[in-house]
Amino acid sequence: MTDEASLLKQTLTFNGINGATGGYLLDPLTPKEIAMIARGESFEKEHLRELRHRYLRAAQTHLGVKEGVDPKKIQETGWGVIFAFDDRERLPALKEALSELLNLRQEQAGDLYKEYIGVDAYRPEETKTAFLARHGMGPGPADPDKVPYYLMIVGDPETIPYRFQYQLDVQYAVGRIYFDSLEEYAQYARSVVEMERSQKRLPRQAVFFAVQNSDDPATQMSAKHLVQPLALEIAEDQKQNQWQVNSFLAEQATKATLGDLLGGEQTPALLFTASHGMGFPNGNELQLRHQGALLCQDWPGPVAWRQSISEDHYFSADDLSTDARLLGLIAFHFACYGAGTPRLDDFAHQAFREPVAIAPHAFIAPLTQKLLSHPKGGALAAIGHVERAWGYSFMWEKAGAQREVFRSSLKRLMEGHPVGSAVEYFNERYAELSTVLSSELEEIEFGKTPDELALAGMWTSNNDARSYVIVGDPAVRLPVSDEGHKNDGQQTDSAETERPTISTIVIHSEATVEAPLQPPPAQPDTSGEVISPAALDYGLTDSLRQARDRLTQSVSQFADKLGKTLEKAVDDAATLEVYTYVSDDMSQVSRDFASSAQLRAFTRIRVDGDTEVCIPERSREIDQQLWAIHLDMVQQAQTNRAEMIKAAASAATRLLEALKIV
Amino acid sequence: MTEERTARAIFELAGSAPAQPGSEVLGLWSAGKASPPGQTSFAAGGSAEPEIPVWRVNLPSDAEQAAQDLTLAENSLARAEKALDVAEGRISALVEKRTSPAVFGIPSQPEGLAPPEQELLAMLNQAQYGSLAPSFGLTDQFQEGWEQAVNQFQGFVDLVIQTLTHYAWVETRIAGRLSVRTAVSWNGDFETAWQDLIESEQMHLHTRTLKIALASRAITVRSFAVVAAAAGKLTALMSTPGGAILALPAAWKYINEIRAELEKYQQLTQEDRDGQ
Numbered sequence: 001m002t003d004e005a006s007l008l009k010q011t012l013t014f015n016g017i018n019g020a021t022g023g024y025l026l027d028p029l030t031p032k033e034i035a036m037i038a039r040g041e042s043f044e045k046e047h048l049r050e051l052r053h054r055y056l057r058a059a060q061t062h063l064g065v066k067e068g069v070d071p072k073k074i075q076e077t078g079w080g081v082i083f084a085f086d087d088r089e090r091l092p093a094l095k096e097a098l099s100e101l102l103n104l105r106q107e108q109a110g111d112l113y114k115e116y117i118g119v120d121a122y123r124p125e126e127t128k129t130a131f132l133a134r135h136g137m138g139p140g141p142a143d144p145d146k147v148p149y150y151l152m153i154v155g156d157p158e159t160i161p162y163r164f165q166y167q168l169d170v171q172y173a174v175g176r177i178y179f180d181s182l183e184e185y186a187q188y189a190r191s192v193v194e195m196e197r198s199q200k201r202l203p204r205q206a207v208f209f210a211v212q213n214s215d216d217p218a219t220q221m222s223a224k225h226l227v228q229p230l231a232l233e234i235a236e237d238q239k240q241n242q243w244q245v246n247s248f249l250a251e252q253a254t255k256a257t258l259g260d261l262l263g264g265e266q267t268p269a270l271l272f273t274a275s276h277g278m279g280f281p282n283g284n285e286l287q288l289r290h291q292g293a294l295l296c297q298d299w300p301g302p303v304a305w306r307q308s309i310s311e312d313h314y315f316s317a318d319d320l321s322t323d324a325r326l327l328g329l330i331a332f333h334f335a336c337y338g339a340g341t342p343r344l345d346d347f348a349h350q351a352f353r354e355p356v357a358i359a360p361h362a363f364i365a366p367l368t369q370k371l372l373s374h375p376k377g378g379a380l381a382a383i384g385h386v387e388r389a390w391g392y393s394f395m396w397e398k399a400g401a402q403r404e405v406f407r408s409s410l411k412r413l414m415e416g417h418p419v420g421s422a423v424e425y426f427n428e429r430y431a432e433l434s435t436v437l438s439s440e441l442e443e444i445e446f447g448k449t450p451d452e453l454a455l456a457g458m459w460t461s462n463n464d465a466r467s468y469v470i471v472g473d474p475a476v477r478l479p480v481s482d483e484g485h486k487n488d489g490q491q492t493d494s495a496e497t498e499r500p501t502i503s504t505i506v507i508h509s510e511a512t513v514e515a516p517l518q519p520p521p522a523q524p525d526t527s528g529e530v531i532s533p534a535a536l537d538y539g540l541t542d543s544l545r546q547a548r549d550r551l552t553q554s555v556s557q558f559a560d561k562l563g564k565t566l567e568k569a570v571d572d573a574a575t576l577e578v579y580t581y582v583s584d585d586m587s588q589v590s591r592d593f594a595s596s597a598q599l600r601a602f603t604r605i606r607v608d609g610d611t612e613v614c615i616p617e618r619s620r621e622i623d624q625q626l627w628a629i630h631l632d633m634v635q636q637a638q639t640n641r642a643e644m645i646k647a648a649a650s651a652a653t654r655l656l657e658a659l660k661i662v
Numbered sequence: 663m664t665e666e667r668t669a670r671a672i673f674e675l676a677g678s679a680p681a682q683p684g685s686e687v688l689g690l691w692s693a694g695k696a697s698p699p700g701q702t703s704f705a706a707g708g709s710a711e712p713e714i715p716v717w718r719v720n721l722p723s724d725a726e727q728a729a730q731d732l733t734l735a736e737n738s739l740a741r742a743e744k745a746l747d748v749a750e751g752r753i754s755a756l757v758e759k760r761t762s763p764a765v766f767g768i769p770s771q772p773e774g775l776a777p778p779e780q781e782l783l784a785m786l787n788q789a790q791y792g793s794l795a796p797s798f799g800l801t802d803q804f805q806e807g808w809e810q811a812v813n814q815f816q817g818f819v820d821l822v823i824q825t826l827t828h829y830a831w832v833e834t835r836i837a838g839r840l841s842v843r844t845a846v847s848w849n850g851d852f853e854t855a856w857q858d859l860i861e862s863e864q865m866h867l868h869t870r871t872l873k874i875a876l877a878s879r880a881i882t883v884r885s886f887a888v889v890a891a892a893a894g895k896l897t898a899l900m901s902t903p904g905g906a907i908l909a910l911p912a913a914w915k916y917i918n919e920i921r922a923e924l925e926k927y928q929q930l931t932q933e934d935r936d937g938q
Contacts, residue, residue: 118899551815557823558823558886568849578854581854583857583858584859586841586855589843629856632869633854633872644849657894658906
């Protein structure tokens with residue numbers, strides 16, 4: 001057994017540092033503690049069936065999409081975009097901002113292009129199984145004729161939860177984008193389109209960046225057993241494909257170097273980083289800005305540094321230069337919260353059966369968001385971890401380092417696979433681990449003595465494998481020069497030596513998808529593309545907008561009157577009065593019956609049942625004919641009152657229900 | 663045979679914006695004129711109050727004919743009420759069908775749907791996409807239909823508001839001569855003025871007239887409830903902001919078409935019966 005495997009046996013470490021305290025995000029857990037948590041795990045039956053199916057299928061070397069479909073060809077795999085039903089009001093604006101990308105994918109996928117909007121959109125609380133079933137898909141390989149293999153989720157992880165993404169990712173190639181402003185959506189869309197439509201290509205350069213902080217077992221392990229050997233393996237493997245692979249390890253893995261790799265002169269086509277990800281307590285002012293930022297070699301380590309982490313130690317979204325040249329980059333960040341943060345702590349949920357909030361809401365790592373939406377042109381995709389990343393991603397008890405999932409995924413990516421197809425190995429691993437774990441848990445439930453170390457390892461690695469996600473369009477691929485081109489650091493079709501950029505996008509509207517924490521800086525550049533405010537107004541034409549306004553006014557007026565009427569009805573319900581008059585000249589009967597006709601009969605019925613009656617007489621005898629018709633009127637009055645109150649109450653109730661849906 | 667004996671009953675709703683300009687409320691009540699000269703005594707201060715709806719039935723002098731006309735009116739109202747039930751059921755079925763896994767969204771083809779459903783989906787489609795894009799092969803005739811539906815719906819809302827906030831005046835005229843008038847407050851208080859020494863038969867004609875008028879009011883208010891509920895259901899087929907609001911006129915139009923469908927069916931059945 002290796003020393004590191006032995007280390008794992010003692011404590012399970014993960015890649016996350018609490019920025020506020022300088023300590024680890026979670027105290028190291030013993031295998032026994034983890035095993036206790038694992039035994040609290042429960043699996044959705046449908047999802048488990050899917051995982052088993054996925055695992056068995058993978059054993060037959062089929063990945064993701066059904067047999068006969070080339071995952072490199074979007075015209076065969078299809079491409080779809082999933083919006084949230086809850087985002088229906090801003091859907092037209094979102095689609096307008098993403099129009100360049102959507103148009104491109106529609107051209108590429110043809111009939112296999114799908115937009116999941118309106119009735120087809122993701123519905124609140126919907127599981128992956130329910131979503132797919134609604135669209136004609138059950139378990140099994142992705143069938144692009146029913147649901148496209150590449151699926152891009154557009155929505156924040158509160159509206160479309162990470163859990164849905166994890167589940168859908170088992171069967172499909174899934175990515176997600178969510179930005180704070182329409183400009184960022186448009187910038188991301190243009191970045192992808194610019195690199196796919198133009199002939200501009202990046203040099204075949206990949207960089208591995210591995211932090212190895214002092215006295216820190218997690219980064220020492222990831223540097224030594226993941227990044228360093230992985231870089232060598234990839235370099236060797238891709239030498240024939242003329243990839244140039246560089247590594248920045250340990251002392252070289254500084255914040256300054258990372259800045260140079262993220263938008264500076266050394267920015268490669270593919271960047272792989274391994275480090276701690278920054279975490280902050282729920283409510284900390286830095287959490288939404290810096291969580292998931294990459295802690296660099298500048299941090300002296302947990303022994304030498306026993307205070308809150310300085311911003312000089314980590315690279316966050318704030319460190320990304322406005323002049324950064326990132327266009328075309330695909331990044332892989334092995335770090336806690338490198339891709340995003342859920343609202344609830346998975347560990348606490350399992351251990352204590354109660355949700356513990358670790359953030360005010362689920363969110364995508366701001367560094368990743370900013371990398372993708374940079375106004376000069378952004379990264380095409382980032383692969384990373386939601387929640388905490390663990391050493392089990394690449395270490396296994398008794399077996400030592402396990403890099404094949406990483407190596408295979410990177411190899412696919414570097415050989416032209418779209419990112420969603422490239423990372424299928426992670427999904428396959430998740431399926432395998434879940435299947436094994438659920439079987440083990442079942443055995444334990446029926447009396448087997450648990451092997452705590454094995455169970456802890458299985459559960460942790462299952463959680464770990466599940467939480468790798470793609471931020472970005474899953475169909476993007478590395479936009480590198482063709483094999484055989486000289487790796488001279490220049491674009492293949494241009495004499496320019498600088499990395500390409502996109503033209504500035506300006507949206508002349510105050511509309512934002514959600515109010516950004518800080519308003520974006522003014523963009524006076526008039527040479528940029530303009531999305532007109534009209535296009536942002538939910539796509540309604542003037543006539544429909546006017547109709548909607550008129551109807552809203554009518555309905556509001558109606559609701560107001562209805563409310564007052566019902567209120568009055570309650571007040572007036574104490575009595576019911578019926579008067580019967582006669583007149584020998586009906587043409588003279590005025591509004592005031594009492595003054596223009598002769599009262600012959602009267603009935604007042606009180607709510608308590610008391611009744612006052614005035615009976616008509618003719619020639620000192622009861623006028624039977626008039627009395628009979630008066631009684632008929634009383635009966636009609638009672639029936640009418642009941643029916644009208646019922647009808648009005650029903651109208652009020654149903655109108656409220658309908659407006660609630662609005 | 664005199665003119666009065668051959669004349670049929672006329673059902674008028676006066677002093678109120680008709681729900682459907684150029685057509686009839688609930689397929690029964692045509693837009694009537696304000697009180698004729700000499701009838702201004704209806705209004706305080708001697709002037710007419712056109713905002714007060716007057717449900718006026720002018721019956722022929724032939725009592726038998728009058729009774730038959732009232733029976734037809736009662737049947738017509740019963741169909742109007744049935745149309746609400748039918749419309750509710752058909753809209754639920756439509757929404758269920760359109761949101762089932764086999765069918766995706768409004769834009770898909772509406773094969774096998776009845777004309778009211780096709781038109782309803784076309785209107786929602788238009789509201790959804792906010793354009794005059796052709797849908798189901800039909801083109802911009804829908805925009806005209808849409809505007810008309812909005813206007814009609816607004817007229818209908820005005821009628822319901824009047825119904826809920828004003829007295830209803832129900833008059834029975836025999837051969838053009840006013841014989842009974844009942845003022846009905848919203849909460850159900852009645853005041854009735856009868857022509858002195860009115861015949862018992864005419865009294866009963868008025869009680870039937872009153873029932874028809876009051877049932878018409880109740881169905882009108884209930885129609886709004888059904889329209890609101892239908893619009894709420896139809897939002898499941900729309901992703902447009904304010905979907906329920908925009909669905910209201912479409913639902914209202916749909917319900918009227920269902921009622922017209924039932925009327926037509928009744929007419930064909932009657933013709934078959936008469937032909938046998």
